[in-house]
Amino acid sequence: MNFISGNETDGVNEQLFELEVAGEQLTGALWYPARADGPRPLVLMGHGGSQNKKFPPLVARAQRYAQVFGFAVAAIDMPGHGGRRGAEQAAQFGAEIGARLAQGQPVGEFVSHRMTGLAAQAVPEWQAALDALQSLDFIGAGGPVGYWGLSMGGAIGVFLAAAEPRITAAVFGLAGLFPGQEAMAAAAAKISIPLEFVVQWQDEMVPREASFALFEAFGSKEKSLHANPGTHGRVTNLEVENWERFFQRHLGTPKVF
Protein backbone atom coordinates (compact mmCIF):
# COMPACT_ATOMS: atom_id res chain seq x y z
CA MET A 1 0.00 0.00 0.00
CA ASN A 2 1.58 3.26 -1.17
CA PHE A 3 0.34 6.57 0.12
CA ILE A 4 0.53 8.92 -2.84
CA SER A 5 -0.83 12.19 -1.41
CA GLY A 6 -2.44 13.49 1.73
CA ASN A 7 -3.88 16.52 3.44
CA GLU A 8 -5.42 17.45 6.79
CA THR A 9 -8.78 19.19 7.10
CA ASP A 10 -10.49 20.00 10.42
CA GLY A 11 -8.45 17.43 12.30
CA VAL A 12 -9.00 14.65 9.75
CA ASN A 13 -6.26 13.23 7.53
CA GLU A 14 -7.20 12.20 4.00
CA GLN A 15 -4.67 9.92 2.30
CA LEU A 16 -4.94 8.65 -1.26
CA PHE A 17 -3.31 5.29 -1.77
CA GLU A 18 -2.47 2.69 -4.41
CA LEU A 19 -2.29 -1.04 -3.95
CA GLU A 20 -1.44 -3.68 -6.52
CA VAL A 21 -3.98 -6.47 -6.63
CA ALA A 22 -3.85 -9.21 -9.30
CA GLY A 23 -1.59 -7.10 -11.49
CA GLU A 24 -3.80 -4.03 -11.42
CA GLN A 25 -3.30 -0.79 -9.48
CA LEU A 26 -6.15 -0.36 -7.04
CA THR A 27 -6.76 3.29 -6.07
CA GLY A 28 -8.27 4.26 -2.75
CA ALA A 29 -8.76 6.93 -0.11
CA LEU A 30 -8.42 6.73 3.65
CA TRP A 31 -9.70 9.13 6.31
CA TYR A 32 -8.70 9.05 9.99
CA PRO A 33 -8.29 11.47 12.89
CA ALA A 34 -5.04 13.42 12.51
CA ARG A 35 -4.13 12.58 16.09
CA ALA A 36 -5.09 8.90 15.68
CA ASP A 37 -3.12 6.68 18.03
CA GLY A 38 -3.75 2.94 18.38
CA PRO A 39 -6.46 0.68 16.95
CA ARG A 40 -9.90 1.93 15.99
CA PRO A 41 -13.04 0.83 14.16
CA LEU A 42 -12.79 0.85 10.38
CA VAL A 43 -15.66 1.54 7.98
CA LEU A 44 -15.38 0.47 4.34
CA MET A 45 -17.52 2.55 1.99
CA GLY A 46 -18.52 1.04 -1.34
CA HIS A 47 -19.49 3.75 -3.82
CA GLY A 48 -22.34 3.39 -6.31
CA GLY A 49 -22.21 2.87 -10.06
CA SER A 50 -20.72 5.81 -12.04
CA GLN A 51 -19.33 7.26 -8.77
CA ASN A 52 -15.82 6.85 -7.32
CA LYS A 53 -13.90 6.86 -4.03
CA LYS A 54 -14.16 10.66 -3.81
CA PHE A 55 -17.93 10.96 -4.42
CA PRO A 56 -18.71 14.12 -2.36
CA PRO A 57 -21.45 12.76 -0.05
CA LEU A 58 -19.24 9.73 0.70
CA VAL A 59 -16.28 12.01 1.50
CA ALA A 60 -18.47 14.18 3.76
CA ARG A 61 -19.60 11.13 5.73
CA ALA A 62 -16.08 9.72 5.92
CA GLN A 63 -14.73 13.00 7.31
CA ARG A 64 -17.54 13.19 9.86
CA TYR A 65 -17.03 9.56 10.97
CA ALA A 66 -13.33 10.27 11.54
CA GLN A 67 -13.87 13.61 13.23
CA VAL A 68 -16.87 12.83 15.43
CA PHE A 69 -16.58 9.08 16.08
CA GLY A 70 -12.82 8.59 15.74
CA PHE A 71 -13.28 5.93 13.04
CA ALA A 72 -10.96 5.21 10.14
CA VAL A 73 -12.86 5.11 6.82
CA ALA A 74 -11.68 3.72 3.50
CA ALA A 75 -13.08 3.77 -0.02
CA ILE A 76 -11.66 2.17 -3.17
CA ASP A 77 -12.49 2.76 -6.79
CA MET A 78 -14.55 -0.16 -8.06
CA PRO A 79 -13.51 -1.91 -11.30
CA GLY A 80 -14.07 0.45 -14.22
CA HIS A 81 -14.57 3.46 -11.95
CA GLY A 82 -12.42 6.42 -10.83
CA GLY A 83 -10.00 6.24 -13.74
CA ARG A 84 -9.43 2.50 -13.50
CA ARG A 85 -9.19 0.15 -16.48
CA GLY A 86 -12.63 -0.76 -17.88
CA ALA A 87 -14.05 2.78 -17.85
CA GLU A 88 -15.28 2.31 -21.42
CA GLN A 89 -17.33 -0.79 -20.60
CA ALA A 90 -18.67 0.94 -17.48
CA ALA A 91 -19.74 3.97 -19.53
CA GLN A 92 -21.37 1.67 -22.09
CA PHE A 93 -23.22 -0.11 -19.33
CA GLY A 94 -24.39 3.22 -17.88
CA ALA A 95 -25.63 4.32 -21.30
CA GLU A 96 -27.52 1.05 -21.73
CA ILE A 97 -29.26 1.54 -18.37
CA GLY A 98 -30.18 5.10 -19.34
CA ALA A 99 -31.63 3.95 -22.66
CA ARG A 100 -33.68 1.18 -21.03
CA LEU A 101 -35.04 3.55 -18.36
CA ALA A 102 -35.90 6.14 -21.03
CA GLN A 103 -37.98 3.47 -22.78
CA GLY A 104 -39.70 2.55 -19.53
CA GLN A 105 -38.06 -0.86 -19.45
CA PRO A 106 -37.19 -2.55 -16.15
CA VAL A 107 -33.45 -2.54 -15.49
CA GLY A 108 -33.15 -4.16 -12.07
CA GLU A 109 -32.40 -7.69 -13.19
CA PHE A 110 -29.98 -6.53 -15.90
CA VAL A 111 -28.13 -4.36 -13.37
CA SER A 112 -28.11 -6.98 -10.67
CA HIS A 113 -26.52 -9.63 -12.90
CA ARG A 114 -23.82 -7.18 -13.93
CA MET A 115 -23.11 -6.40 -10.25
CA THR A 116 -22.65 -10.09 -9.51
CA GLY A 117 -20.04 -10.19 -12.24
CA LEU A 118 -18.26 -7.10 -10.88
CA ALA A 119 -18.28 -8.55 -7.37
CA ALA A 120 -16.06 -11.44 -8.50
CA GLN A 121 -13.31 -8.88 -9.10
CA ALA A 122 -14.21 -6.38 -6.37
CA VAL A 123 -14.37 -8.79 -3.41
CA PRO A 124 -10.68 -9.87 -3.53
CA GLU A 125 -9.73 -6.23 -4.08
CA TRP A 126 -11.60 -5.17 -0.94
CA GLN A 127 -10.00 -8.05 0.94
CA ALA A 128 -6.49 -7.03 -0.16
CA ALA A 129 -7.24 -3.44 0.84
CA LEU A 130 -8.53 -4.64 4.22
CA ASP A 131 -5.30 -6.62 4.79
CA ALA A 132 -3.23 -3.51 4.05
CA LEU A 133 -5.45 -1.20 6.12
CA GLN A 134 -5.34 -3.49 9.15
CA SER A 135 -1.54 -3.47 9.05
CA LEU A 136 -1.58 0.27 9.85
CA ASP A 137 -0.96 0.94 13.56
CA PHE A 138 -3.82 3.45 13.84
CA ILE A 139 -6.30 0.81 12.55
CA GLY A 140 -4.92 -2.56 13.64
CA ALA A 141 -6.11 -6.11 13.04
CA GLY A 142 -8.94 -7.82 14.87
CA GLY A 143 -11.01 -4.72 15.53
CA PRO A 144 -14.58 -4.07 14.39
CA VAL A 145 -15.06 -3.41 10.68
CA GLY A 146 -18.22 -1.93 9.20
CA TYR A 147 -19.26 -1.89 5.56
CA TRP A 148 -21.52 0.70 3.95
CA GLY A 149 -22.74 0.47 0.36
CA LEU A 150 -25.88 1.26 -1.64
CA SER A 151 -26.84 0.28 -5.17
CA MET A 152 -23.68 -1.15 -6.82
CA GLY A 153 -21.91 -0.74 -3.47
CA GLY A 154 -24.74 -2.70 -1.86
CA ALA A 155 -24.72 -5.61 -4.31
CA ILE A 156 -20.93 -5.94 -4.10
CA GLY A 157 -21.10 -5.58 -0.33
CA VAL A 158 -23.40 -8.59 -0.01
CA PHE A 159 -20.76 -10.80 -1.66
CA LEU A 160 -17.97 -9.16 0.36
CA ALA A 161 -19.69 -9.56 3.74
CA ALA A 162 -20.46 -13.21 2.93
CA ALA A 163 -16.78 -13.88 2.10
CA GLU A 164 -15.16 -11.75 4.78
CA PRO A 165 -15.60 -12.64 8.47
CA ARG A 166 -13.73 -9.49 9.55
CA ILE A 167 -16.79 -7.39 8.63
CA THR A 168 -18.95 -7.17 11.76
CA ALA A 169 -21.84 -4.87 10.77
CA ALA A 170 -23.14 -3.53 7.47
CA VAL A 171 -25.49 -1.06 5.83
CA PHE A 172 -26.78 -2.16 2.44
CA GLY A 173 -29.58 -0.93 0.21
CA LEU A 174 -30.96 0.14 -3.17
CA ALA A 175 -30.19 -3.39 -4.34
CA GLY A 176 -32.34 -6.43 -4.99
CA LEU A 177 -32.45 -10.16 -5.44
CA PHE A 178 -33.98 -11.44 -8.68
CA PRO A 179 -35.18 -14.91 -9.67
CA GLY A 180 -32.27 -17.09 -10.73
CA GLN A 181 -29.64 -15.21 -8.72
CA GLU A 182 -28.67 -18.25 -6.69
CA ALA A 183 -25.12 -17.03 -5.97
CA MET A 184 -26.41 -13.81 -4.48
CA ALA A 185 -29.13 -15.62 -2.50
CA ALA A 186 -26.49 -17.98 -1.09
CA ALA A 187 -24.21 -15.05 -0.19
CA ALA A 188 -27.07 -13.25 1.57
CA ALA A 189 -27.99 -16.39 3.51
CA LYS A 190 -24.39 -16.72 4.72
CA ILE A 191 -24.43 -13.26 6.30
CA SER A 192 -25.22 -13.26 10.02
CA ILE A 193 -23.98 -9.83 11.17
CA PRO A 194 -26.30 -6.95 12.14
CA LEU A 195 -27.65 -5.14 9.08
CA GLU A 196 -29.52 -2.02 8.17
CA PHE A 197 -31.12 -2.15 4.72
CA VAL A 198 -32.35 0.91 2.84
CA VAL A 199 -35.25 0.87 0.36
CA GLN A 200 -36.54 3.77 -1.73
CA TRP A 201 -40.30 3.33 -2.13
CA GLN A 202 -40.32 4.69 -5.71
CA ASP A 203 -36.99 3.14 -6.80
CA GLU A 204 -37.08 3.11 -10.60
CA MET A 205 -34.16 0.68 -10.83
CA VAL A 206 -34.85 -1.85 -8.09
CA PRO A 207 -38.47 -3.05 -7.76
CA ARG A 208 -39.69 -3.25 -4.17
CA GLU A 209 -40.26 -6.99 -4.46
CA ALA A 210 -36.58 -7.54 -5.34
CA SER A 211 -35.51 -5.41 -2.36
CA PHE A 212 -37.82 -7.35 -0.07
CA ALA A 213 -36.49 -10.65 -1.45
CA LEU A 214 -32.91 -9.63 -0.68
CA PHE A 215 -33.85 -8.48 2.83
CA GLU A 216 -35.67 -11.77 3.39
CA ALA A 217 -32.63 -13.75 2.20
CA PHE A 218 -30.18 -12.33 4.75
CA GLY A 219 -29.28 -14.84 7.45
CA SER A 220 -28.89 -12.13 10.11
CA LYS A 221 -31.06 -12.20 13.20
CA GLU A 222 -30.72 -8.45 13.58
CA LYS A 223 -31.71 -6.81 10.32
CA SER A 224 -33.83 -3.68 9.89
CA LEU A 225 -35.38 -2.57 6.60
CA HIS A 226 -35.96 1.17 6.36
CA ALA A 227 -38.13 2.37 3.48
CA ASN A 228 -38.81 6.00 2.59
CA PRO A 229 -40.56 7.74 -0.29
CA GLY A 230 -38.41 8.72 -3.25
CA THR A 231 -36.55 7.44 -6.27
CA HIS A 232 -33.23 5.58 -6.52
CA GLY A 233 -30.42 7.40 -4.76
CA ARG A 234 -32.57 10.13 -3.20
CA VAL A 235 -32.11 8.74 0.30
CA THR A 236 -33.36 11.01 3.11
CA ASN A 237 -30.93 12.52 5.61
CA LEU A 238 -32.87 10.69 8.31
CA GLU A 239 -31.19 7.50 7.10
CA VAL A 240 -27.78 9.16 7.01
CA GLU A 241 -28.30 9.84 10.72
CA ASN A 242 -29.53 6.30 11.31
CA TRP A 243 -26.32 4.89 9.78
CA GLU A 244 -24.26 6.92 12.22
CA ARG A 245 -26.13 5.47 15.17
CA PHE A 246 -25.92 1.99 13.65
CA PHE A 247 -22.14 2.10 13.26
CA GLN A 248 -21.61 3.70 16.66
CA ARG A 249 -23.74 0.97 18.25
CA HIS A 250 -21.95 -1.89 16.51
CA LEU A 251 -18.38 -0.65 16.10
CA GLY A 252 -17.95 1.23 19.37
CA THR A 253 -15.55 4.06 20.05
CA PRO A 254 -11.75 4.00 19.88
CA LYS A 255 -9.81 4.51 23.12
CA VAL A 256 -7.87 7.42 21.65
CA PHE A 257 -9.22 9.63 18.88
Place this chain on the structure above:
Amino acid sequence: MNFISGNETDGVNEQLFELEVAGEQLTGALWYPARADGPRPLVLMGHGGSQNKKFPPLVARAQRYAQVFGFAVAAIDMPGHGGRRGAEQAAQFGAEIGARLAQGQPVGEFVSHRMTGLAAQAVPEWQAALDALQSLDFIGAGGPVGYWGLSMGGAIGVFLAAAEPRITAAVFGLAGLFPGQEAMAAAAAKISIPLEFVVQWQDEMVPREASFALFEAFGSKEKSLHANPGTHGRVTNLEVENWERFFQRHLGTPKVF
Protein backbone atom coordinates in the same frame (compact mmCIF):
# COMPACT_ATOMS: atom_id res chain seq x y z
CA MET B 1 -62.21 15.40 33.45
CA ASN B 2 -62.03 14.10 37.02
CA PHE B 3 -58.75 13.03 38.52
CA ILE B 4 -59.55 9.98 40.63
CA SER B 5 -56.13 8.96 41.99
CA GLY B 6 -52.50 9.87 41.58
CA ASN B 7 -48.98 9.12 42.69
CA GLU B 8 -45.47 10.37 42.05
CA THR B 9 -42.61 8.06 41.03
CA ASP B 10 -39.08 9.25 40.20
CA GLY B 11 -40.24 12.79 39.51
CA VAL B 12 -43.20 11.74 37.32
CA ASN B 13 -46.83 12.17 38.30
CA GLU B 14 -49.28 9.49 37.22
CA GLN B 15 -52.93 10.54 37.41
CA LEU B 16 -55.88 8.29 36.60
CA PHE B 17 -58.87 10.18 35.28
CA GLU B 18 -62.47 9.76 34.17
CA LEU B 19 -64.27 11.70 31.49
CA GLU B 20 -67.87 11.36 30.36
CA VAL B 21 -68.17 11.04 26.60
CA ALA B 22 -71.51 10.26 24.90
CA GLY B 23 -72.99 9.01 28.17
CA GLU B 24 -70.15 6.61 28.94
CA GLN B 25 -67.35 6.99 31.49
CA LEU B 26 -64.04 7.07 29.68
CA THR B 27 -61.11 5.95 31.87
CA GLY B 28 -57.59 7.18 31.27
CA ALA B 29 -54.13 7.77 32.68
CA LEU B 30 -51.88 10.81 32.42
CA TRP B 31 -48.14 11.09 33.09
CA TYR B 32 -46.20 14.36 33.37
CA PRO B 33 -43.14 15.73 35.17
CA ALA B 34 -43.97 16.41 38.84
CA ARG B 35 -42.49 19.89 38.53
CA ALA B 36 -44.26 20.56 35.20
CA ASP B 37 -44.89 24.25 34.68
CA GLY B 38 -46.36 25.71 31.50
CA PRO B 39 -47.18 24.11 28.14
CA ARG B 40 -45.42 21.03 26.83
CA PRO B 41 -45.66 18.42 24.05
CA LEU B 42 -48.33 15.77 24.57
CA VAL B 43 -48.11 12.17 23.36
CA LEU B 44 -51.29 10.09 23.07
CA MET B 45 -50.66 6.35 23.37
CA GLY B 46 -53.23 3.96 21.89
CA HIS B 47 -52.93 0.52 23.46
CA GLY B 48 -53.35 -2.71 21.50
CA GLY B 49 -56.22 -5.20 21.53
CA SER B 50 -56.71 -7.03 24.87
CA GLN B 51 -54.43 -4.46 26.59
CA ASN B 52 -55.45 -1.33 28.49
CA LYS B 53 -54.19 2.13 29.51
CA LYS B 54 -51.86 0.60 32.13
CA PHE B 55 -50.20 -2.01 29.87
CA PRO B 56 -46.72 -2.21 31.47
CA PRO B 57 -44.51 -1.44 28.42
CA LEU B 58 -46.78 1.53 27.60
CA VAL B 59 -46.48 2.80 31.20
CA ALA B 60 -42.69 2.38 31.13
CA ARG B 61 -42.44 4.47 27.95
CA ALA B 62 -44.86 7.09 29.26
CA GLN B 63 -42.84 7.51 32.46
CA ARG B 64 -39.61 7.78 30.50
CA TYR B 65 -41.06 10.35 28.07
CA ALA B 66 -42.17 12.49 31.03
CA GLN B 67 -38.93 12.08 32.98
CA VAL B 68 -36.38 12.39 30.18
CA PHE B 69 -38.11 14.55 27.56
CA GLY B 70 -40.51 16.54 29.75
CA PHE B 71 -43.53 15.40 27.73
CA ALA B 72 -47.04 14.81 29.02
CA VAL B 73 -48.37 11.39 27.96
CA ALA B 74 -51.96 10.16 28.02
CA ALA B 75 -53.59 6.78 27.43
CA ILE B 76 -57.29 5.89 27.49
CA ASP B 77 -58.98 2.54 27.68
CA MET B 78 -60.38 1.67 24.28
CA PRO B 79 -64.03 0.57 23.96
CA GLY B 80 -64.45 -2.86 25.58
CA HIS B 81 -61.03 -2.67 27.26
CA GLY B 82 -59.75 -1.92 30.78
CA GLY B 83 -63.04 -2.66 32.52
CA ARG B 84 -65.18 -0.63 30.14
CA ARG B 85 -68.59 -1.72 28.83
CA GLY B 86 -68.28 -4.25 25.97
CA ALA B 87 -65.63 -6.44 27.61
CA GLU B 88 -67.68 -9.54 26.77
CA GLN B 89 -67.76 -8.79 23.04
CA ALA B 90 -64.04 -7.93 23.13
CA ALA B 91 -63.25 -11.26 24.82
CA GLN B 92 -65.40 -13.09 22.28
CA PHE B 93 -63.57 -11.33 19.47
CA GLY B 94 -60.20 -12.27 21.00
CA ALA B 95 -61.28 -15.91 21.28
CA GLU B 96 -62.40 -15.90 17.64
CA ILE B 97 -58.99 -14.57 16.53
CA GLY B 98 -57.25 -17.24 18.61
CA ALA B 99 -59.38 -20.00 17.10
CA ARG B 100 -58.76 -18.80 13.55
CA LEU B 101 -54.98 -18.52 14.13
CA ALA B 102 -54.94 -22.02 15.68
CA GLN B 103 -56.53 -23.33 12.48
CA GLY B 104 -53.96 -21.50 10.36
CA GLN B 105 -56.58 -19.16 8.94
CA PRO B 106 -55.72 -15.58 8.00
CA VAL B 107 -57.14 -13.05 10.46
CA GLY B 108 -55.88 -9.73 9.18
CA GLU B 109 -58.92 -8.70 7.19
CA PHE B 110 -61.32 -9.86 9.91
CA VAL B 111 -59.38 -7.89 12.53
CA SER B 112 -58.99 -4.82 10.38
CA HIS B 113 -62.72 -4.52 9.69
CA ARG B 114 -63.45 -4.81 13.39
CA MET B 115 -60.90 -2.04 14.12
CA THR B 116 -62.64 0.26 11.66
CA GLY B 117 -65.85 -0.27 13.58
CA LEU B 118 -64.17 0.42 16.92
CA ALA B 119 -62.57 3.58 15.54
CA ALA B 120 -66.01 5.13 15.00
CA GLN B 121 -66.42 5.14 18.78
CA ALA B 122 -62.79 5.64 19.78
CA VAL B 123 -62.03 8.71 17.64
CA PRO B 124 -64.55 11.06 19.33
CA GLU B 125 -63.43 9.68 22.69
CA TRP B 126 -59.80 10.54 21.93
CA GLN B 127 -60.90 13.97 20.73
CA ALA B 128 -62.85 14.65 23.95
CA ALA B 129 -59.84 13.52 25.98
CA LEU B 130 -57.59 15.80 23.94
CA ASP B 131 -59.92 18.76 24.60
CA ALA B 132 -59.76 18.08 28.34
CA LEU B 133 -56.00 17.45 28.37
CA GLN B 134 -55.25 20.67 26.49
CA SER B 135 -57.23 22.65 29.08
CA LEU B 136 -54.64 21.70 31.73
CA ASP B 137 -52.10 24.49 32.31
CA PHE B 138 -49.11 22.11 32.19
CA ILE B 139 -50.15 20.91 28.71
CA GLY B 140 -51.95 23.82 27.07
CA ALA B 141 -53.66 24.19 23.71
CA GLY B 142 -51.94 24.70 20.40
CA GLY B 143 -48.76 22.79 21.21
CA PRO B 144 -47.38 19.76 19.40
CA VAL B 145 -49.29 16.49 19.88
CA GLY B 146 -47.89 13.09 18.97
CA TYR B 147 -49.79 9.84 18.63
CA TRP B 148 -48.32 6.37 19.14
CA GLY B 149 -50.25 3.17 18.48
CA LEU B 150 -49.58 -0.31 17.13
CA SER B 151 -52.01 -3.04 16.07
CA MET B 152 -55.49 -1.96 17.30
CA GLY B 153 -53.90 1.30 18.49
CA GLY B 154 -52.46 1.73 15.00
CA ALA B 155 -55.68 1.14 13.09
CA ILE B 156 -57.64 3.48 15.37
CA GLY B 157 -54.80 6.01 15.19
CA VAL B 158 -55.07 6.23 11.41
CA PHE B 159 -58.70 7.35 11.70
CA LEU B 160 -57.87 9.67 14.61
CA ALA B 161 -54.95 11.39 12.85
CA ALA B 162 -57.09 11.86 9.74
CA ALA B 163 -59.86 13.52 11.78
CA GLU B 164 -57.72 15.51 14.20
CA PRO B 165 -55.49 18.35 12.93
CA ARG B 166 -54.02 18.86 16.40
CA ILE B 167 -51.95 15.69 15.97
CA THR B 168 -48.64 16.72 14.41
CA ALA B 169 -46.59 13.49 14.25
CA ALA B 170 -47.44 9.81 14.64
CA VAL B 171 -46.01 6.33 15.02
CA PHE B 172 -48.24 3.58 13.64
CA GLY B 173 -47.66 -0.07 12.88
CA LEU B 174 -48.66 -3.75 13.02
CA ALA B 175 -51.75 -2.75 11.05
CA GLY B 176 -52.74 -3.16 7.43
CA LEU B 177 -55.02 -2.03 4.66
CA PHE B 178 -57.11 -4.72 2.96
CA PRO B 179 -59.05 -4.67 -0.30
CA GLY B 180 -62.42 -3.00 0.15
CA GLN B 181 -61.38 -0.87 3.13
CA GLU B 182 -62.16 2.39 1.37
CA ALA B 183 -62.80 4.34 4.58
CA MET B 184 -59.39 3.44 5.95
CA ALA B 185 -57.67 4.15 2.63
CA ALA B 186 -59.33 7.57 2.54
CA ALA B 187 -58.29 8.28 6.13
CA ALA B 188 -54.69 7.30 5.39
CA ALA B 189 -54.62 9.49 2.28
CA LYS B 190 -55.81 12.47 4.35
CA ILE B 191 -52.85 12.21 6.72
CA SER B 192 -49.94 14.51 5.86
CA ILE B 193 -47.94 14.64 9.12
CA PRO B 194 -44.54 12.92 9.59
CA LEU B 195 -44.96 9.20 10.28
CA GLU B 196 -42.92 6.24 11.40
CA PHE B 197 -44.52 2.90 10.53
CA VAL B 198 -43.51 -0.41 12.13
CA VAL B 199 -43.73 -3.78 10.37
CA GLN B 200 -42.92 -7.20 11.81
CA TRP B 201 -41.53 -9.35 9.00
CA GLN B 202 -43.19 -12.55 10.31
CA ASP B 203 -46.43 -10.92 11.50
CA GLU B 204 -48.96 -13.74 11.75
CA MET B 205 -51.91 -11.33 11.96
CA VAL B 206 -51.08 -8.68 9.37
CA PRO B 207 -49.69 -9.90 6.04
CA ARG B 208 -46.77 -7.83 4.75
CA GLU B 209 -48.69 -6.84 1.65
CA ALA B 210 -51.44 -5.26 3.79
CA SER B 211 -48.83 -3.37 5.81
CA PHE B 212 -47.18 -2.14 2.63
CA ALA B 213 -50.57 -1.09 1.23
CA LEU B 214 -51.30 1.00 4.31
CA PHE B 215 -47.83 2.61 4.22
CA GLU B 216 -48.33 3.36 0.53
CA ALA B 217 -51.74 4.94 1.21
CA PHE B 218 -50.49 7.57 3.69
CA GLY B 219 -50.49 11.07 2.20
CA SER B 220 -47.44 12.12 4.23
CA LYS B 221 -44.29 13.27 2.45
CA GLU B 222 -42.17 12.20 5.40
CA LYS B 223 -42.97 8.59 6.21
CA SER B 224 -40.52 5.84 7.14
CA LEU B 225 -41.33 2.14 7.20
CA HIS B 226 -39.17 0.12 9.59
CA ALA B 227 -39.37 -3.66 9.26
CA ASN B 228 -37.65 -6.15 11.55
CA PRO B 229 -37.76 -9.93 11.90
CA GLY B 230 -40.29 -11.36 14.33
CA THR B 231 -43.97 -12.05 14.91
CA HIS B 232 -46.81 -9.65 15.79
CA GLY B 233 -46.09 -7.58 18.85
CA ARG B 234 -42.47 -8.71 19.29
CA VAL B 235 -41.09 -5.33 18.27
CA THR B 236 -37.34 -4.87 18.84
CA ASN B 237 -36.08 -2.32 21.37
CA LEU B 238 -34.27 -0.63 18.48
CA GLU B 239 -37.66 0.68 17.37
CA VAL B 240 -38.53 1.78 20.90
CA GLU B 241 -35.40 3.95 20.71
CA ASN B 242 -36.30 5.17 17.23
CA TRP B 243 -39.72 6.34 18.50
CA GLU B 244 -38.01 8.43 21.15
CA ARG B 245 -35.87 10.17 18.56
CA PHE B 246 -38.89 10.59 16.28
CA PHE B 247 -40.99 12.30 18.94
CA GLN B 248 -38.10 14.44 20.17
CA ARG B 249 -37.45 15.57 16.60
CA HIS B 250 -41.06 16.43 15.86
CA LEU B 251 -42.47 17.56 19.21
CA GLY B 252 -39.47 19.42 20.59
CA THR B 253 -38.67 20.09 24.22
CA PRO B 254 -40.74 22.04 26.74
CA LYS B 255 -39.29 25.28 28.14
CA VAL B 256 -39.65 24.06 31.71
CA PHE B 257 -39.63 20.39 32.68
